[in-house]
Amino acid sequence: MNASLVKLGKPRVAVHKFSSCDGCQLAFLNLGEDLLALAERVELVHFAEAGPLDPDTEVDIAFVEGSVSTPQDLERIQHIRQHSRMLIAIGACATSGGIQALRNNTDGTDWVAQIYAHPEAIASLAHSTPISSHVKVDFELWGCPVSGPQIVAVVNSLLLGVAPHDNVDKVCTECKRRNLTCVMVSHGVACMGPVTRAGCGALCPSLGRDCYGCYGPAENANTDALAAQFGHLGLTPxxxxxxxxxxxxxxxVFLAAAEKMRQRDE
Ligand code: SF4
Ligand code: SF4
Ligand code: SF4
Structure with missing residues (x-):
């Protein structure tokens, strides 16, 4: 990533929404005082949920929430890329297609027909895809939702002209740093932490729950070993x-792990 893309001074920033639940935009809003401090250092030119509206303007940094899921999304993401010096995808929808990408494995038209009284009014693409499938993405922040402190860290790095830290460690490392009791070892629950990228501060294990992988795959994720461990815990294929x-x-990585398990089950 070329962090020097961002000029010194007050960078112009936009926050765009694609197909999503708005939760990652809320992570911005939930920053509270930190958001006000951020607003002093950047010029927030477009962020519909917070007020400013100017979706077509040129910006230094465009944060993009959501997946490409409709014909309009396809056109809009090209336009935004052309008008942004740096594009940062935020959240699982934007980085992997999100929960709505479950339809990619099936015939989504059947679902639409079953759910909507007027399915002909629904204009969605057969697949939900991440932003990087369509345009160059300069940096990705994973999570459902992303964490506010991670957003602040990215903006701070860019303001200093350095590349943001890409945390590819596993959630287990955060558990260890926080001295948390391992829920998989102590309670025998199937935890995705050993293959999931860090960044949330091991939020779920800190509350006595298993990680369900919302930050996406970590680097060098050993999904074979984790699938075997899940089998020992009694999970079916x-x-x-x-x-x-x-x-x-x-x-x-998760798609391949699931496919391997399906093949073993046949
Ligand atoms: S990643 Fe999760 S929280 Fe963020 S927009 Fe998508 S569904 Fe909502
Ligand atoms: S609770 Fe989950 S994330 Fe934490 S150490 Fe155990 S397996 Fe890893
Ligand atoms: S522990 Fe796992 S599921 Fe929970 S917030 Fe962190 S990455 Fe997401």
Whole structure:
């Protein structure tokens, strides 16, 4: 990533929404005082949920939430890329297609017909895809939702002209740093932490729950070993497929792990 793309001074920033639940935009808004401090250092020119509206303007940094899921999304992402010096995809929808990408594995038209009274009014693409499938993405922040402190860290890095830190460690490392009790070892629950990228501060294990992989695959994720461990804990092959086919179902590492498990089950 070329962090020097951002000029010194007050960079112009936009936050765009694609197909998503708005939760990652809320992570911005939930920054509270930190957001006000951020607003002093950047010029927030477009952020519909916060007020400013100017979606077509040129910006230094465009944050993009959501997946490409409709014909309009396809056109809009090209336009935004052309008008942004740096584009940062935020959240699982933008980085892997999100929960709505579960339809990629099936015939989505059947679902639409079953759910909507007027399915002909629904204009969605057969697949939900990440932003990087369509345009160059300069940096990705994973998570469902992303964490506010991670957003602040990225903006701070860019303001200093350095590349943001890409945390590819595993959630387990955050558990260890926080001295948390391992829920998989102590309670025998199937935790995705050993293959999931860090960044949330091991939020779920800190509350006594298993990680369900919302930050997507970590670097060098050993999904074979984790699938075997899940089997020892009593999960069926179908259960294991579901663990990998959740919020980040289309992340290649999780997709491959699920496919391998399906083949073993045949
Ligand atoms: S990644 Fe999760 S929280 Fe963010 S927009 Fe998508 S569904 Fe919502
Ligand atoms: S609770 Fe989960 S994330 Fe934490 S150490 Fe155990 S397996 Fe890893
Ligand atoms: S522990 Fe796992 S599921 Fe929970 S917030 Fe972190 S990455 Fe997401």
């Amino acid at each position: 179908q259960d294991i497929v579901r663990r990998f086919q959740s919020i980040n179902s289309q992340a290649p």
